[in-house]
Amino acid sequence: MSETSHYLCIGCPLGCRLEVDTQGDEILEVRGNACKRGDTFARQEHVDPRRFVTTTVAIEGAPWPRLPVATAGSVPKHVMREVCEALHGLRLEAPVELGQVVLPDALGTGIDVVATRSMERR
Amino acid sequence: MRFDVVIVGAGIVGCAIARELTRYRLDVALIERECEVGLGTSKANSGIIHGGHRAADGTAKGATEYRGNLLWDELAHDLPFGFQRIGDLTVAFDDDDERHLSELLDQGRRRGVTGLELWDSERLRREEPNLSHDIRSALHAPTSGVVNPYEACFALAESAVRNGLTLLLEHTVVGIERGESGFTVRTDRGSLEARFVINAAGVHGDAVARLVGAEEAGLRFRKGEEYLLDKRLVGFVTRVVFPCPSPTSKGILVIPTYDGTLMVGPTATPSDADDVTTTAQGAQAVFEGARRLVPGISEEDCIAEFAGVRAVAADEDFAIHSTAVPGFVNVIGIQSPGLTAAPAIALDVVELLRSEGLSLELDDAFIPGIDAPILFAQLEPEEQARVVRGDPRFGRIACRCEIVTEGEVLHAIERGARTMDGIKFRTRAGMGRCQGGFCAWRCMRLLADTLDIDISEVTKRGGRSWIATPRLEVEHA
Amino acid sequence: MPELQPRHLQRRYDVVVVGGGPAGLAAALGAREQGAEGVLIVDRESEPGGILQQCIHHGFGLHHFKEELTGPAYAERYLGQVLEHDVDILTDAYVLDVDPSRRVGLLSSRHGRTEVDAGAVVLAMGARERTRQAIRIPGTRPAGIMTAGFAQKLVNMAGYLPGRRVAILGSGDIGLIMARRLVLEGAEVVGVFELMPHANGLTRNVVQCLHDFGIPLHLSTTVVHIHGDERIEKVTVAPVDESFTPRMDQAWDVDCDTLLVSIGLIPDNELARTLGVRLDPVTTGPVVTSSMETSRDGVFACGNTVHIHDLVDWVSQESQLAGGAAGGYATGRHRRADNVRLLPGSNVRSCIPHTITTEREHTIFLRVTKSLAPCTLRLGEVYERPLRYVVPGEMVTLKVRPRFLQGFHGGNLRVDVVAREEAAA
CATH class of the missing domain: 3.50.50.60 (FAD/NAD(P)-binding domain)
Known part of the structure; x- marks a missing residue:
C-alpha cells in the first residue's frame, strides 16, 4: 500500500503543491513540482524538514541596536526557537562585516549563524 | 501652594478662562487629568465658529454665541492657530425648511449678526456647484468660520503659561473641601489651596461638582462621530453646510476644515461619558446625511474617523453660574456652540469672579502673543534655505505626507508636546495618508531623546497608551 | 561602508x-x-x-x-x-x-x-502600507494598532516588540513574516484574519510563517470592532459571506494588546x-x-x-x-516611441508597462483579478502561453519577443488570462 503526503514547496515564491508517494520508508514518486528544487525539497521535507533561521542580535556602537543574522544553512525545523534563544545573550561590538560568523556551530547543528549585513562603528 | 483661582479641566473653556485670568495680578492653576490640554471634547469637535444666529434667544447659548464669535478675531490675531471665516450655509429642501431659514434670519438680525443673506438656487449653484440640486434655497452667514480647536487650546494654554499660569497635567482631582478661608483641591499627586475653584471639567463636570457638594447640571452625554475625507476633495465645498434641524437631530454637516480637507458629521447619539467608539451605523448615518447635501461624497474617501462626547445639561443650556458653595463656580454643560462661545464665556466668568469678591488688577507685564511655530512647508524656498542654515534640524523631513521637518517636531516638544498625539496635533506629523506609518518612528525617537525617556515610555496620548515594549530578554534581565 | x-x-x-x-x-x-x-x-x-x-x-x-x-x-x-x-x-x-x-x-x-x-x-x-483608516474598522482608537511594516522596523531594527499578544488583520506577506518574527521573539500571535477566501501573501510564507508555528489563519474573516481605551485590549472578529458582509451572529472576541494591519501596499x-x-x-x-x-x-x-x-x-x-x-x-539617445498599447482584458487587473514596441524584447508584468487553473495567457490573436495557475497575490511575468508580434499591425493589444477549456474552444 502506497501513501501520499502533501507539501507546499518553499523553494521559491511559486509555492508548488507537492505530492510525495511512499511505501514504507521508500519514496516512490514526487509530483507537482515545477523544477528540480521541488523534488529535492519534497524528499527532504518528508524525512527531515529543515529551515533557515533569520533573526537579530544585540550590537553596540552601531547605528542600530540590532544586527540582522541568519543561519548559514538550514537547521532542523524543531530547533528554530532554540537557535533564537541561544542568540539572546550575545552582545556584539561594531564594526561587523557581512558574512561574519557571530555564533559558530549553533546548538551543535554544524551550522554557523552569520551577520547578514555590515555595520560600521558609529 | 496657595492660588487665587484653580480651574479644573483644560479644554477650550478652561484654557480660555485661564488665559483671560492671567491678564490680572493673580496666581492661577489649571489642572488637567490628561497629559496634554484639549484632548477631550475640545479635540473631537467639528471645529466650527458658528455665525452667531443659530442658538435660541433667551438662553445662555444665545447670549454668548455671537459675542464669542466676534472675539475670535482678536484671539487669532494674538495667537498662532488656524482660524478662517469661510461662512456657512443652512440649506432648505422644502417649505418647512424655508420657514426655518426665515426664523434664523430674523433671530440673527435681532442679534445684530452682519451679512446674513438668503440665496436662491441659482446663486447657490454658482457659489457651491457641488451641492445637491434638490436644495431650494439657503441662508448664508459670512460670519461663520472654522478653527483647529486643538491648536487653539495649545496656543491659549501656552500663552497663559507664559503669563504665569501653573499648568498641572496628568493630575486628577480626587477631592475638594471648602474650609474657612477657601478650598483644598486634592489631586492624585498632591493638594492645592485656592480661594476660588472653577469647574470646567467637561464630561466630568457633575462628578467634580459632587466632590464639593455643589449643584450638578444633570449631565447626559451625546456622542458625535466625524469622518475626515481625502485631500482629493479639497475645494469641493468651500463653506460649512448645515441642513435644517429635524425634531430628532441637528443633522449631518459638511465641513471644510481649516486645512481645507472635508469632514462630515457629527452624529448625536446618547452615550456614556467615555464612549468614543465609531460605529458602522454611525458611518452609515453620516455618509447618508452628507450625500443628501453633497451627492459627490463617498465612504471610499474616508482617511480618518473619530468620535467625541458632548456633555449636555438637563435643560440643554450652558450651566455657567456660582453655586451654593461660595467661591465654587460651574462652567459645565458646554455643548455646541461651546467652542464659538468659549472666549465670551471666559469674560463672563471673570466678571462672575469679580462679583464674588475677587479683586482684579491688570498686570502690565501681560504679553498677549506667543511665537508662531515655523510651518516649513508653507515657506518660500529662499526662506526655507535661511531656516535650514540657521538650524540644520529643519533640513530633515520627519513626516513626508504633510512635509513636516524634525525641527518643527522638536519645537513642538519644546513647547509642551509630550506624546505622539501632542506632536501630531501641533505639527500635523502623522495626520496624512500614511497615518504615521513612516514618521512614527522618527517622532518616537525625537520624543525619547528630548525627554530623556526610553522608547517604551513614549505614548500615543499618555497613561497606558504605550506604543512599543521591551524585548522579553531585556525585561527578564 | x-x-x-x-x-x-x-x-x-x-x-x-x-x-x-x-x-x-x-x-x-x-x-x-x-x-x-x-x-x-x-x-x-x-x-x-x-x-x-x-x-x-x-x-x-x-x-x-x-x-x-x-x-x-x-x-x-x-x-x-x-x-x-x-x-x-x-x-x-x-x-x-x-x-x-x-x-x-x-x-x-x-x-x-x-x-x-x-x-x-x-x-x-x-x-x-494601507492603514486601518483605509478600511474603517468601528470601535475605539487606542494605541497598539499599527501596520505590519512599522512593527517590522520596531522589531528588526530598533529592538522593541510592538506588544506581547498580537492579532494580525490581513494576510499580506509582511504580516505573515511578522507573525513568525514575533513568535521567534517570544510574543504570542493569536491569529491571522483575512477577509478574502484565500491568503494574500505568497504560499511559501503561509507555510513557513504560519503552518510551521501553528498560527491559525482564518480566511473569509475580518475584524469588525476594536476595543480598548488607552491601549487595545481585544478585537471582535466575524466570518463574512460571499458579499463580504460580516455575519455578526457568528462573531467572537479575541484578546490582544496589539493589532497588526497587513492589508496591502x-x-x-x-x-x-x-x-x-x-x-x-x-x-x-x-x-x-x-x-x-x-x-x-x-x-x-x-x-x-x-x-x-x-x-x-x-x-x-x-x-x-x-x-x-x-x-x-x-545623453541624447531618446528611444523611439512605442507603437502598441496594452489593454488589460479578461481577468487582467493591470498590465505594466502600458505601451510596448514591436521592435524590442519586453518583460510584461500582469496582475489578475481572480484565481484560475489551468489557464492560458493570450496577447490578442498573436501569441498565447499556457499557465499552470494564476492567483491575484502573485504577479505574472511574460517575456514578449519581437517575433511574437511579427504579424501584428494594430495599435491596441488586448491581454487576457482565460481558463484552459475556454482557450481551446
Whole structure:
C-alpha cells in the first residue's frame, strides 16, 4: 500500500503543491513540482524538514541596536526557537562585516549563524 | 501652594478662562487629568465658529454665541492657530425648511449678526456647484468660520503659561473641601489651596461638582462621530453646510476644515461619558446625511474617523453660574456652540469672579502673543534655505505626507508636546495618508531623546497608551 | 561602508534618482551602464537600501544574484555594485519638488535647501502600507494598532516588540513574516484574519510563517470592532459571506494588546502627483512606456512606485531598465516611441508597462483579478502561453519577443488570462 503526503514547496515564491508517494520508508514518486528544487525539497521535507533561521542580535556602537543574522544553512525545523534563544545573550561590538560568523556551530547543528549585513562603528 | 483661582479641566473653556485670568495680578492653576490640554471634547469637535444666529434667544447659548464669535478675531490675531471665516450655509429642501431659514434670519438680525443673506438656487449653484440640486434655497452667514480647536487650546494654554499660569497635567482631582478661608483641591499627586475653584471639567463636570457638594447640571452625554475625507476633495465645498434641524437631530454637516480637507458629521447619539467608539451605523448615518447635501461624497474617501462626547445639561443650556458653595463656580454643560462661545464665556466668568469678591488688577507685564511655530512647508524656498542654515534640524523631513521637518517636531516638544498625539496635533506629523506609518518612528525617537525617556515610555496620548515594549530578554534581565 | 555623502553637490546631474531603495539603486546602476556621467541618488533615510534593511528574512536575489539572500544582504551587495560605478548618494535628504525643466528642489541637513538640474529624473519612492483608516474598522482608537511594516522596523531594527499578544488583520506577506518574527521573539500571535477566501501573501510564507508555528489563519474573516481605551485590549472578529458582509451572529472576541494591519501596499506617489504625471487609476502609479518613461518628458519611474511587486528581483530588473532609459535620454539617445498599447482584458487587473514596441524584447508584468487553473495567457490573436495557475497575490511575468508580434499591425493589444477549456474552444 502506497501513501501520499502533501507539501507546499518553499523553494521559491511559486509555492508548488507537492505530492510525495511512499511505501514504507521508500519514496516512490514526487509530483507537482515545477523544477528540480521541488523534488529535492519534497524528499527532504518528508524525512527531515529543515529551515533557515533569520533573526537579530544585540550590537553596540552601531547605528542600530540590532544586527540582522541568519543561519548559514538550514537547521532542523524543531530547533528554530532554540537557535533564537541561544542568540539572546550575545552582545556584539561594531564594526561587523557581512558574512561574519557571530555564533559558530549553533546548538551543535554544524551550522554557523552569520551577520547578514555590515555595520560600521558609529 | 496657595492660588487665587484653580480651574479644573483644560479644554477650550478652561484654557480660555485661564488665559483671560492671567491678564490680572493673580496666581492661577489649571489642572488637567490628561497629559496634554484639549484632548477631550475640545479635540473631537467639528471645529466650527458658528455665525452667531443659530442658538435660541433667551438662553445662555444665545447670549454668548455671537459675542464669542466676534472675539475670535482678536484671539487669532494674538495667537498662532488656524482660524478662517469661510461662512456657512443652512440649506432648505422644502417649505418647512424655508420657514426655518426665515426664523434664523430674523433671530440673527435681532442679534445684530452682519451679512446674513438668503440665496436662491441659482446663486447657490454658482457659489457651491457641488451641492445637491434638490436644495431650494439657503441662508448664508459670512460670519461663520472654522478653527483647529486643538491648536487653539495649545496656543491659549501656552500663552497663559507664559503669563504665569501653573499648568498641572496628568493630575486628577480626587477631592475638594471648602474650609474657612477657601478650598483644598486634592489631586492624585498632591493638594492645592485656592480661594476660588472653577469647574470646567467637561464630561466630568457633575462628578467634580459632587466632590464639593455643589449643584450638578444633570449631565447626559451625546456622542458625535466625524469622518475626515481625502485631500482629493479639497475645494469641493468651500463653506460649512448645515441642513435644517429635524425634531430628532441637528443633522449631518459638511465641513471644510481649516486645512481645507472635508469632514462630515457629527452624529448625536446618547452615550456614556467615555464612549468614543465609531460605529458602522454611525458611518452609515453620516455618509447618508452628507450625500443628501453633497451627492459627490463617498465612504471610499474616508482617511480618518473619530468620535467625541458632548456633555449636555438637563435643560440643554450652558450651566455657567456660582453655586451654593461660595467661591465654587460651574462652567459645565458646554455643548455646541461651546467652542464659538468659549472666549465670551471666559469674560463672563471673570466678571462672575469679580462679583464674588475677587479683586482684579491688570498686570502690565501681560504679553498677549506667543511665537508662531515655523510651518516649513508653507515657506518660500529662499526662506526655507535661511531656516535650514540657521538650524540644520529643519533640513530633515520627519513626516513626508504633510512635509513636516524634525525641527518643527522638536519645537513642538519644546513647547509642551509630550506624546505622539501632542506632536501630531501641533505639527500635523502623522495626520496624512500614511497615518504615521513612516514618521512614527522618527517622532518616537525625537520624543525619547528630548525627554530623556526610553522608547517604551513614549505614548500615543499618555497613561497606558504605550506604543512599543521591551524585548522579553531585556525585561527578564 | 565607504563615505556616501557627496561633500559637494554638482550643479547638474545627468540623472537624479528619487529614492535609494532597491528600485533607486538599480536605476542608478542602469543609468551609469547606459552612459550617464553624473548620477545622484537622493534618499530620506540615513542609509540607502530602503525597506530591504528591515526585511531580514530570505527571499531576495534568486534571479539577480542566483542565490537566496536576506534583504539587508541584497541591499549591501547591490550598493557595492552601485558604488563601484561612482554614483553620488545623498542620504538624510528629501526631494521637495521637480519643476518642468527638471530642476530638482532638495532638502538635506548637510546641504540645506538647494537645487540641482537633472537631465532625467527617475521616480523610485517605493510604496506605503494601507492603514486601518483605509478600511474603517468601528470601535475605539487606542494605541497598539499599527501596520505590519512599522512593527517590522520596531522589531528588526530598533529592538522593541510592538506588544506581547498580537492579532494580525490581513494576510499580506509582511504580516505573515511578522507573525513568525514575533513568535521567534517570544510574543504570542493569536491569529491571522483575512477577509478574502484565500491568503494574500505568497504560499511559501503561509507555510513557513504560519503552518510551521501553528498560527491559525482564518480566511473569509475580518475584524469588525476594536476595543480598548488607552491601549487595545481585544478585537471582535466575524466570518463574512460571499458579499463580504460580516455575519455578526457568528462573531467572537479575541484578546490582544496589539493589532497588526497587513492589508496591502499602495504606490507612494505624492511627488508624481505634484509633477502632474498621468496615473493609472488601477495601480495608482504612473502610466509608463516600455522605457518606464512617464507622461512627463524625461521623468521615468520604476519599482513599487509604479506597481506593487512580489519579488525584489523584478524591481531591480525593471528599475535597471528605467535607469538605463533615463541615462540614454539624458545623453541624447531618446528611444523611439512605442507603437502598441496594452489593454488589460479578461481577468487582467493591470498590465505594466502600458505601451510596448514591436521592435524590442519586453518583460510584461500582469496582475489578475481572480484565481484560475489551468489557464492560458493570450496577447490578442498573436501569441498565447499556457499557465499552470494564476492567483491575484502573485504577479505574472511574460517575456514578449519581437517575433511574437511579427504579424501584428494594430495599435491596441488586448491581454487576457482565460481558463484552459475556454482557450481551446
